[in-house]
Amino acid sequence: MKTLTFLARSGPYGSSKAKALLDMVLSAAVFEQKIQYIFLDDGVYQLLSDQDSAQLGAKNVSAALPALDLYGVDRIYLDTESLQARGLQSRQLLIPAQPCNSDEIRSLIADSDMVFSL
Amino acid sequence: MIISLVIHAAPGTSQGAQTALTFCQAALDAGHQIYRLFFYEDGVHNAHALAVWPQDERDLNAAWATLIRDHRLDAVVCVASALKRGVLNTDEAARYEKNAASLEPSFEISGLGQWVDACLHSDRVVSFGV
Numbered sequence: 001m002k003t004l005t006f007l008a009r010s011g012p013y014g015s016s017k018a019k020a021l022l023d024m025v026l027s028a029a030v031f032e033q034k035i036q037y038i039f040l041d042d043g044v045y046q047l048l049s050d051q052d053s054a055q056l057g058a059k060n061v062s063a064a065l066p067a068l069d070l071y072g073v074d075r076i077y078l079d080t081e082s083l084q085a086r087g088l089q090s091r092q093l094l095i096p097a098q099p100c101n102s103d104e105i106r107s108l109i110a111d112s113d114m115v116f117s118l
Numbered sequence: 119m120i121i122s123l124v125i126h127a128a129p130g131t132s133q134g135a136q137t138a139l140t141f142c143q144a145a146l147d148a149g150h151q152i153y154r155l156f157f158y159e160d161g162v163h164n165a166h167a168l169a170v171w172p173q174d175e176r177d178l179n180a181a182w183a184t185l186i187r188d189h190r191l192d193a194v195v196c197v198a199s200a201l202k203r204g205v206l207n208t209d210e211a212a213r214y215e216k217n218a219a220s221l222e223p224s225f226e227i228s229g230l231g232q233w234v235d236a237c238l239h240s241d242r243v244v245s246f247g248v
Binding site for chain 1 (some may be wrong): 238
């Protein structure tokens with residue numbers, strides 16, 4: 001088993017990056033790898049509850065987030081600084097994510113076999 | 119070292135595709151093994167057989183095909199990325215009733231499972247064009 005770390009750094013809409021990374025996470029989960037899913041920078045917007053993308057003509061990327069638990073993806077982290085810088089609070093988030101500072105994120109990355117960032 | 123590449127960049131749009139090609143060539147020249155090339159998202163445009171480049175530019179599509187054939191590399195395009203970008207092999211073109219196939223035959227169509235497999239069997243997986 002390898003430790004694969006995924007850095008979600010892009011907002012949920014405006015590009016396909018959030019969806020592309022989520023698909024990688026779910027695929028790796030099917031193969032039962034140790035997965036660390038870290039939301040930082042604009043990536044923290046992906047976690048917001050009550051997303052409605054209908055007027056964008058885009059699929060709601062957050063709809064799949066509750067399924068992460070079913071896939072066994074339970075190491076979900078968020079960068080506290082990114083959340084604060086955007087005026088967001090953890091009670092606004094759709095799924096629980098462990099708050100981390102940059103030192104903790106650095107350590108998660110250091111413990112990884114491979115890192116993918118989108 | 120065993121290395122795999124994930125290519126996100128379309129050729130001619132961003133530098134990532136050219137850099138991936140150069141990296142791949144350099145790794146092979148240095149004696150490393152390339153386990154797999156995985157073309158994801160806009161990266162599947164590298165596998166387009168119908169691209170026509172101006173004469174004064176390097177034809178990246180042809181350069182990939184040559185590199186893959188010369189070194190018998192395993193080159194996979196993500197099926198979900200490829201279909202929505204019109205990169206189809208003859209099977210997919212027939213399945214979806216399209217009147218042309220566009221995948222360069224040195225590439226194969228498969229899924230993200232091939233990317234996970236590359237992660238499991240490689241010492242390094244390097245992403246380009248993110």
